[in-house]
Amino acid sequence: MGVVSSAVLAKLGHVVIGLDVDEVKISQLNRGAVPFYEPDLTDLVQAGLKTQHLAYTTQYEAAIPKAEVILIAVGTPSAPNGTADLRYVFGAVAAAAEYMADKVIVAIKSTVPPGTNVKIRDIISKYTDKQVYVAALPEFLREGNAVADTLKPDRIVIGATEPAVIKRLLSLHEGLGGKRVVITPESAQMAKYTANAYLAQRITFINQIANICEKNGAKISQVIEAIGDDKRIGGHYWYPGLGYGGSCFPKDVKELSAYAKSIGEGQGLLPKIDELNEERIIKKMNEYNKLVEGFKGKKVAVLGLSFKPNTNDTRFAPALVVVPFLLRHGAFVTAYDPQVKDEAIRLYPGIALADDPYKASSEAQVLILLVEWPELINLDVHKLAEVMDSGAFFIDTRNQYTQVDMKNAGLKYVGIGNG
Numbered sequence: 001m002g003v004v005s006s007a008v009l010a011k012l013g014h015v016v017i018g019l020d021v022d023e024v025k026i027s028q029l030n031r032g033a034v035p036f037y038e039p040d041l042t043d044l045v046q047a048g049l050k051t052q053h054l055a056y057t058t059q060y061e062a063a064i065p066k067a068e069v070i071l072i073a074v075g076t077p078s079a080p081n082g083t084a085d086l087r088y089v090f091g092a093v094a095a096a097a098e099y100m101a102d103k104v105i106v107a108i109k110s111t112v113p114p115g116t117n118v119k120i121r122d123i124i125s126k127y128t129d130k131q132v133y134v135a136a137l138p139e140f141l142r143e144g145n146a147v148a149d150t151l152k153p154d155r156i157v158i159g160a161t162e163p164a165v166i167k168r169l170l171s172l173h174e175g176l177g178g179k180r181v182v183i184t185p186e187s188a189q190m191a192k193y194t195a196n197a198y199l200a201q202r203i204t205f206i207n208q209i210a211n212i213c214e215k216n217g218a219k220i221s222q223v224i225e226a227i228g229d230d231k232r233i234g235g236h237y238w239y240p241g242l243g244y245g246g247s248c249f250p251k252d253v254k255e256l257s258a259y260a261k262s263i264g265e266g267q268g269l270l271p272k273i274d275e276l277n278e279e280r281i282i283k284k285m286n287e288y289n290k291l292v293e294g295f296k297g298k299k300v301a302v303l304g305l306s307f308k309p310n311t312n313d314t315r316f317a318p319a320l321v322v323v324p325f326l327l328r329h330g331a332f333v334t335a336y337d338p339q340v341k342d343e344a345i346r347l348y349p350g351i352a353l354a355d356d357p358y359k360a361s362s363e364a365q366v367l368i369l370l371v372e373w374p375e376l377i378n379l380d381v382h383k384l385a386e387v388m389d390s391g392a393f394f395i396d397t398r399n400q401y402t403q404v405d406m407k408n409a410g411l412k413y414v415g416i417g418n419g
């Protein structure tokens, strides 16, 4: 989020200095190399460096004193009790405070619970007497689509109450698409959690419906088609699978749930969403284990190791549960992912890695498609059937292929919710 924001704001003509304590990442960024895979981001960073609107540093004294707006975009992992661990937010603010100019705006982009701004203000006041404003600027970009989402957001939410702060934050975003929503910091912070928890709930809900379809012969894709035109519901953003992953939904649902509990609203839907999502992959893998008459001794191709397409982020990726399950059940696993390479060697020492999906599937009795990477949703199924064992299973956890096509190719197709 920090790299994307810095590069987009530089493109808008602002002078941006990106600060991080990781020297390796900062020197990579200053050379125009983005240390993770995100489409279009490298070009944007390089353009910013070239125009000298963008630079990166590890030095607070280089980045903070001249800043009119300081965006805090550090991580907020979940603490063991599920609440947001705010130590990086507080640490960054404390380290920056002594260098802050008068009337600077500290805008929190990290996902934090309501009430955090007061704590931040208290921390800052320990280090400086200057007037510092604290605002909330929640971020709604998706990984893999981060540049497009930032350039053309549906909305930009500004959580601030002082007119001068609102004015400066509105002007900071001038040139970007989308509606502006100016609300209180608490509402902005709640909006962020609400958006992620709602989307996570939507995915969990459709996965429950898919489970029912698997029992009664209905097809989940047809169910979605039949209700998607109802404008109150819509057909978007609830394709079923093995559950939601990534660095945001699992964490944010847990955090909102723990935060709700801490203020006496802990019962109800939120903990259930998390519980259903957590148990889903193992449940499905147990079903698949029965279906293929045991993974033991079978060669299994796993396609897709990231948590979703167009990113090399593996946090809460389905493969993190699927691969160990397969190994525990005695399978020989060969995997392929378009972008997860070196990390796959580190994460999965017990498996073989292939350079393409067909090599990964060679002589396999089972193929499990985990991520709908563009290159993995247009596979030549006849070529696959040729390289795989005869009558092999194709388990499509993203419902990208059809029963008919697979049958014609001679593969046994298994979709989610009957495809």
Ligand code: UGA
Pocket: 139, 140, 141, 142, 143, 144, 196, 199, 203, 236, 237, 238, 239, 240, 241, 242, 243, 244, 245, 246, 247, 248, 249, 307, 308
């Ligand atoms: C999510 C939100 O979509 C962003 O708006 C938000 O800014 C971000 O979290 C964040 O808080 O930083 P992201 O985690 O990058 O973005 O990815 P999504 O595309 O939303 O997917 C999340 C998970 O849900 C993935 O595991 C994906 O496979 C799954 N998913 C998504 C489904 O299973 N079905 C769907 O229909 C959509």
